[in-house]
Structure formats: C-alpha cells, structure tokens
Amino acid sequence: MRRSSLILAVLFLVLTLTVAGCTTTPTRSAAPTAHPTPDQLANLTADQERVLAFVNEAVAFARTNGREKALAEFNNPNGSFVRGDMYIFADDYNGTCLATPALPGWVGSNRYDEVDSMGQYFIRKEIDIARGDGGFINIHFPNPAHGYAVEPKLCYVHDVDGTYWIGGGTYSPVNASIPNLTGRWTGLTAGHVQGSGYLTHYAGIYTINEQQGYAFAGYKEYLKPDGNTYYENFSGAISPEKELIMADSVKGFSIGRLTGPDSMELLYAEDGPGARAFIQLFTRQKQ
Numbered sequence: 001m002r003r004s005s006l007i008l009a010v011l012f013l014v015l016t017l018t019v020a021g022c023t024t025t026p027t028r029s030a031a032p033t034a035h036p037t038p039d040q041l042a043n044l045t046a047d048q049e050r051v052l053a054f055v056n057e058a059v060a061f062a063r064t065n066g067r068e069k070a071l072a073e074f075n076n077p078n079g080s081f082v083r084g085d086m087y088i089f090a091d092d093y094n095g096t097c098l099a100t101p102a103l104p105g106w107v108g109s110n111r112y113d114e115v116d117s118m119g120q121y122f123i124r125k126e127i128d129i130a131r132g133d134g135g136f137i138n139i140h141f142p143n144p145a146h147g148y149a150v151e152p153k154l155c156y157v158h159d160v161d162g163t164y165w166i167g168g169g170t171y172s173p174v175n176a177s178i179p180n181l182t183g184r185w186t187g188l189t190a191g192h193v194q195g196s197g198y199l200t201h202y203a204g205i206y207t208i209n210e211q212q213g214y215a216f217a218g219y220k221e222y223l224k225p226d227g228n229t230y231y232e233n234f235s236g237a238i239s240p241e242k243e244l245i246m247a248d249s250v251k252g253f254s255i256g257r258l259t260g261p262d263s264m265e266l267l268y269a270e271d272g273p274g275a276r277a278f279i280q281l282f283t284r285q286k287q
Helices: 002-020 036-040 045-064 065-076 122-131
Strands: 086-092 097-099 135-142 147-159 164-171 185-194 197-212 215-223 230-236 243-248 253-262 261-268 277-283
Touching: 045 065, 045 086, 045 147, 045 164, 065 086, 065 097, 086 122, 122 135, 122 147, 122 164, 135 164, 197 277, 243 261
Parallel strands: none
Antiparallel strands: 086 097, 086 164, 135 147, 147 164, 185 197, 185 277, 197 215, 215 230, 230 243, 243 253, 253 261, 261 277
16 A cells, blocks of 8 residues: 555656656757848848848857857957948847947946937837847937948847847938939919818929938929919928928928929918918929
C-alpha cells in the first residue's frame, strides 16, 4: 500500500512538471529579419533602398555581436556606422535613448515625449513601427553636417531583440521636398454670400510670384459685379503634408491642399457683414 502511494505521488509530480513546462529547456525563437512591408518594397526610392540596407546591416551586427558591443559601436562618432549624413540611433521601448552619435547628450535620457519641429511625436511613432515589422518614417531633425539645422529626414527603424530597436536615416535639403508653387492659378469658384445668394463663376485667379521655402506670397484678382477687376495681396504657407493656408491683406483667409503638382483646392471664408464662403478648384496655367 505504501509502495503504491509512493508511485502515485511520483507520477503526479512528473505530470505536474510536464504540464508546467518545467521538464524541458525553453528555447528563444529567432528574431525576425528586418524587412519593409510588401507595399514598401514595391516602389522603394534610391534613398529608401540606401537607408534600408544600412539599418539591416546594423541589425545583423547587433544580433551577431550582442547589445553592449553594438551600442558602443553605434555611439562611436568615428565608428563603422557613421557614414556621411547617415548614422545609427537606438532606443529601448520605454523611449530611453541608448545610442546616437549626433546628440551624445541624449544617451541615457528618456525621449518618449520628444517632438520634432512640426510637432510630431516621432519617438512614439518609431516605437510603434519597430514593434511591428519595421518601416519608414519622415521626421524633421537637426543635421550635424549643417550646423544642426533642422531638415527633413527619411528614417527606417526595426527591432533588434525585443528589448530595444535601432534606426538610421538620410537628410534632404529643405527645399528639395517643398513643391514650387509660383505661377498663375485659375479655376472654378463656387459658394455663398450673405445678401447675394449662391455664386458660381470661373473668374478666380491667384498669382504666386514669390516663395521662400514653406512660405509664399502673391495676389489674387477677381471681377466684381460692377465690372471692374480688383486685386488683393495675400501671404501663404504650405506644410510638409502639402496643406495650404493663405491670409488676405483685407480680412479673408483660405485653407486647402495641393491635389497634384499643378492643382489645388481651397476653402475661402470671410466673416462680418456680407460674410461669404467659397470652394475654389484651381489648376496652374502652363507657361
């Protein structure tokens, strides 16, 4: 009886350990290979290909050599992962900076709530991307090669081992990513004016005759019911997402966006007596 009880106890212990997974040595699954999504692969630009290859090389280095050696190399301003305007940066998933040769003062500090010059929480976004399959992100960041002037930067980020991620990128000259808006824009204007009712006409003309980076200026001309053509100056700006805002020299303003290289749509508003609102669909006249 005593022997049977002992055998039953041993069998119960073995069964319990097996179910709990204690009788086998857990193995760590291989980390995924850094790669963009199929959509990203379809139409990679030359810059995207260059950045992707650079980060993939760094991911392979980190996985082969371990975290300590990899971070030491990534932080080395004269190391093998500083090439022209490209360098590797690294963070953990709490947003603590682990490596960045461009801004060594950041290392060891938490940058989770860091925003770029356009108000984008780019560290948060990079963490989300790295948690997935890796991917590209556009940010605005100081360029050490140009006296730390803030410039557009194309980045690619990817996980290393589940505890931290790395990224790299290349800068673009500020004006390279900003469309040239100068020219004469004409098209349909339709809307409503208090006291006059609904109006639709093709008399709207905007001429943008100067532009410096994201800012531009010009004048608009329109035909009034008295048969005379009136002119009014405006100031404007375009965002990196191709959103537009224009303010008239009198009291109206427009918001809108580029819908193509030579097309835009604007929503115009003017308050007070004779308040009015219009939609304007413009195309740029060919020279």
